[in-house]
Amino acid sequence: MLALLVPGGRGQLGHDLVASVPTDGLVHAPSSAELDVTDESAVTDAVASFAASARDNDLKPVVVNAAAYTAVDAAETDEERAFAVNAVGAGLLASACRDHNVPLLHVSTDYVFPGDGTRPYEPEDETGPQSAYGRTKLAGEQRILRTWERSWVVRTSWMYGAGGPNFVRTIARLAGERETLSVVDDQHGSPTWSLDLAAGLVELAGRVVRTGPESRVLHATGSGETTWRGFAQAVFEELGADPERVRGCGTDDFPRPAPRPAYSVLSGRAWAEAGLTPLRPWREALREAFATHAVP
Template identity: 85%
Template sequence: MVALLVPGGRGQLGHDLVASTPTDGLVHAPSSSELDLTDADAVVDAVAAFASSARDSELKPVVVNAAAYTAVDAAETDEDRAFAVNAVGPGLLASACREHNVPLIHVSTDYVFPGDGQRPYEPDDPTGPRSAYGRTKLAGEQRVLQTWERSWVVRTAWVYGAGGPNFVKTIARLEGERDTLSVVDDQRGSPTWSLDLASGLVELAELVVRGGEPARVLHATGGGETTWCGFARAIFAELGADPERVKPCGTEDFPRPAPRPAYSVLSGQAWAAAGLTPLRPWQEALRAAFAAKAVP
């Protein structure tokens, strides 16, 4: 059985990784304040202790890195800090994993791509981030893959869940505050329930410890695609509200410090080809999330 160390374990994805770990496994999910990935000594100590504990319990250790600097707009003026968390930290983690022969799964983002695609991005498509956040996440991918040969990078997008702020919670709040709501309709992506993503990452970890998957980059998002406006209308429908209260607008109507990708759809073909279960269609996942009261 697999044992997981989950840096960033109190965040949105970390919360669901804990919930998705088999009950007879072991999971240690420190918050970013409990395990600062930019502290080299702390990272080495944490991985060493985790690996020893897992092996003493006859479990296979895997590190799943869910820690990240995710304030996309703030990163435009705080790129040094974002780089420390999103690039330097994962590099230190990969080095510690190499030292103790522990596989590493590192979670990344659609923002590493330029966002001008015409079809779903494959893992080996050329990158070209347009924001500080995207640049720091791409640097983290590179450091992980260059440091430790047993590293996997899993890119995802448009994640929402029970923990932390997210688009679903924001739209649900605004539905109760406004008669109508304008939401951008010229950015496309795939909404991803963090519980589905977490289940997929645990499945990947189990495959990794069986030696059934070579180290590489993979994509995992909810199935299908929509715009932010389409996503908001679906949220209104789940709330029992009239979706027509959500009005489409353009990106230019909501200027932000960091540029947003116009096209963020990630292909799941490599994920499925590895024998991993595709994440369910985003509409189905959204219904399930509301039914489970995981949102808003």
């Protein structure tokens, strides 16, 4: 039976991790305000008390780090703070988990890659982040992997869910406000429903308390790929709206402070080879998300 500690537990992924833990398990999902991962003493105390409580109740403790600085554009001028959360905080969690022999799962991002690929990125492919956000997330991965041998990095992409603001919610709102939308059609990725990712992380947690997969870096996204325009058109379809109202445009038409990867599709090969259940096709997941939440 599992016990999960989920720093950053009030975001959309944390929300779904709480719902995904079996009823015979336990989950503690503090918000970033309740557990500041940049505070060494707070992290040490939280992991120590969590591990002791779990073991006293004959549960297997695992930390799933969902805490992150995710404001991609703001990070370009606030890289110090992004680094504190995404890199320093991740390293502090790894150290505390090592000291108390608790496996650590760390959620990372497609932004660690340069985004100029032509086929899905494998976990072992060369990284090369082009943004401050990507650099700080990669630094977090590196700190975790060299600090604690019982840690696993799980990269995902284009996540949406019921627990917070996201692309799906934004498009659903704009569909009711505008006759047409212009959405970027030259960036490719894999939309991922946070509930599917949460289920995958819980499955992985169950594995790591036994032996854990050999590969310590894994990719977990909705299968298949699309563009942001294709994603937006699918949202319109679920709303019963005409997808042709979504017009395509180029990245250069919407300049942003942080560069966006043109291609950030992640391969699920290593995930499947580890014996883990592949996440469902992204379009099927979006349909189920709307059926479950009306607007996820």
